[in-house]
Amino acid sequence: MTGAIRLIVITSPDQLDQEWINRLAREAEIEHLDRVGSVAAGVLLARQSRPDLVIVDRDVEQIESAIRQIFSYVPSTLCIAVTPSADVPTLRRLVMAGARDVINRPIHHSDIMNSIRSVVAAERDRSVRAASNSDQRLGRLVVVVAPKGGVGATTIAANLAIALRQVTNTSVALADMGLQFGDVGVQLNIWSRHTLYDLVMHASELDDALFEKVLQTHSSSIKVLLAPHELEAAGDISGDAMRAVLQGLLARHTYVVCDTWSFLDEVTETLLQKADDVLVVTTPEVPALRNTKSFLEHLTRNELTRGRITLVLNRFPSVNGIALQDVQKHLRYPVGANIPSEGQSITHSINRGVPIVMAQPHSWASQSLLRLAAYVAGDNANPISLQHSGNKKTGKFTLPGMKGRRSLLSLMRGT
Numbered sequence: 115m116t117g118a119i120r121l122i123v124i125t126s127p128d129q130l131d132q133e134w135i136n137r138l139a140r141e142a143e144i145e146h147l148d149r150v151g152s153v154a155a156g157v158l159l160a161r162q163s164r165p166d167l168v169i170v171d172r173d174v175e176q177i178e179s180a181i182r183q184i185f186s187y188v189p190s191t192l193c194i195a196v197t198p199s200a201d202v203p204t205l206r207r208l209v210m211a212g213a214r215d216v217i218n219r220p221i222h223h224s225d226i227m228n229s230i231r232s233v234v235a236a237e238r239d240r241s242v243r244a245a246s247n248s249d250q251r252l253g254r255l256v257v258v259v260a261p262k263g264g265v266g267a268t269t270i271a272a273n274l275a276i277a278l279r280q281v282t283n284t285s286v287a288l289a290d291m292g293l294q295f296g297d298v299g300v301q302l303n304i305w306s307r308h309t310l311y312d313l314v315m316h317a318s319e320l321d322d323a324l325f326e327k328v329l330q331t332h333s334s335s336i337k338v339l340l341a342p343h344e345l346e347a348a349g350d351i352s353g354d355a356m357r358a359v360l361q362g363l364l365a366r367h368t369y370v371v372c373d374t375w376s377f378l379d380e381v382t383e384t385l386l387q388k389a390d391d392v393l394v395v396t397t398p399e400v401p402a403l404r405n406t407k408s409f410l411e412h413l414t415r416n417e418l419t420r421g422r423i424t425l426v427l428n429r430f431p432s433v434n435g436i437a438l439q440d441v442q443k444h445l446r447y448p449v450g451a452n453i454p455s456e457g458q459s460i461t462h463s464i465n466r467g468v469p470i471v472m473a474q475p476h477s478w479a480s481q482s483l484l485r486l487a488a489y490v491a492g493d494n495a496n497p498i499s500l501q502h503s504g505n506k507k508t509g510k511f512t513l514p515g516m517k518g519r520r521s522l523l524s525l526m527r528g529t
């Protein structure tokens with residue numbers, strides 16, 4: 115049993131010799147059957163109702179034309195051709211047009227039912243296999259989350275994505291999942307009318323062409339997925355759609371870095387559940403630490419993530435910030451990485467739309483971000499840096515031998 119098949123039969127308008135269609139309609143496996151006496155109307159109906167199957171019972175030219183159109187407009191719909199005779203050239207024509215099976219007239223009920231069953235079963239088997247193959251995601255998901263707004267999550271996500279690209283020389287995507295007021299585009303000086311919303315709206319038909327159109331290429335070579343422009347779009351984005359988008363991103367990139375907003379909504383929770391690395395960003399200030407403590411407790415209590423949680427202390431060291439030991443004591447959680455406070459250079463780079471790892475790669479903040487990237491990429495590098503050890507040269511540099519991570523580490527050590 116294949117069960118619940120929705121079917122259109124495109125046949126001649128004369129209603130002659132069509133008892134086989136009535137018998138089909140009575141079959142328990144056929145959930146719905148539309149009989150259409152015109153090729154154009156049948157194709158239109160197929161485009162609108164996207165049935166599982168269309169059977170085309172016309173002359174060969176019309177069958178070929180109908181199947182070709184359905185195949186291109188609704189590729190998920192399967193087509194069976196019914197012809198008076200099927201010599202090899204005719205069969206080839208119909209198969210080339212996209213027919214899954216060809217049945218000869220006169221039609222016997224058992225023949226057409228067997229054909230329907232085997233065509234539908236083969237397709238369902240294929241799509242189950244395709245779904246399980248696409249579950250074998252290739253990329254690593256890095257989610258940057260801050261339980262308090264304004265602590266630097268976007269700055270870290272944007273720079274980390276670029277640093278990951280520099281460190282690993284692999285394909286990196288940065289996705290702005292700050293569903294309202296997402297400002298990755300501003301920090302990277304990128305604008306496009308295509309955003310996450312385009313992917314979410316086509317979540318069931320995501321393909322290379324759509325990703326290519328929607329993701330923007332930044333001058334650092336990372337791909338950027340912008341947040342929706344319309345504030346009300348956030349309400350239309352479900353966890354399911356987000357899972358499909360994530361799957362598509364992870365199948366196409368080695369690292370997918372997601373910037374998030376400070377709400378634990380369905381989308382953020384989905385990201386946390388799927389993450390390999392969760393970077394929890396905070397600053398050494400009482401309000402941020404207070405939120406971070408509850409967030410970390412919530413994460414661990416509810417087993418919200420199976421990924422590695424790394425607490426990133428941004429703007430540390432900074433003038434008048436709370437001491438590292440006190441931060442860790444208060445949070446009852448070790449600080450895994452820190453980024454120093456470099457107000458002037460970071461603010462300047464954000465205002466110019468050039469992330470600090472590109473604008474001032476030798477700055478302390480950039481070196482810390484590169485260390486963090488190496489750590490995310492799996493190096494044993496310790497991403498804690500309490501003083502700037504590197505040289506203070508400014509200007510752009512290129513990393514020699516970018517394929518290996520060792521060269522980066524020695525670069526960071528200044529050797």
Ligand SMILES: Nc1ncnc2c1ncn2[C@@H]1O[C@H](COP(=O)(O)OP(=O)(O)OP(=O)(O)O)[C@@H](O)[C@H]1O
Pocket residue numbers: 260262263264265266267268269270292375376428429430453454455456457458460461464479
């Ligand atoms: N290490 C740092 N040193 C100095 N300033 C920083 C640092 N990191 C971030 N900032 C500044 O903090 C401000 C907020 O940064 P950012 O937008 O990245 O935070 P956010 O957590 O993403 O905020 P939002 O809640 O609005 O999404 C920026 O103006 C940036 O210049």
Ligand SMILES: [Mg+2]
Pocket residue numbers: 267268269292297373374
């Ligand atoms: Mg932000």
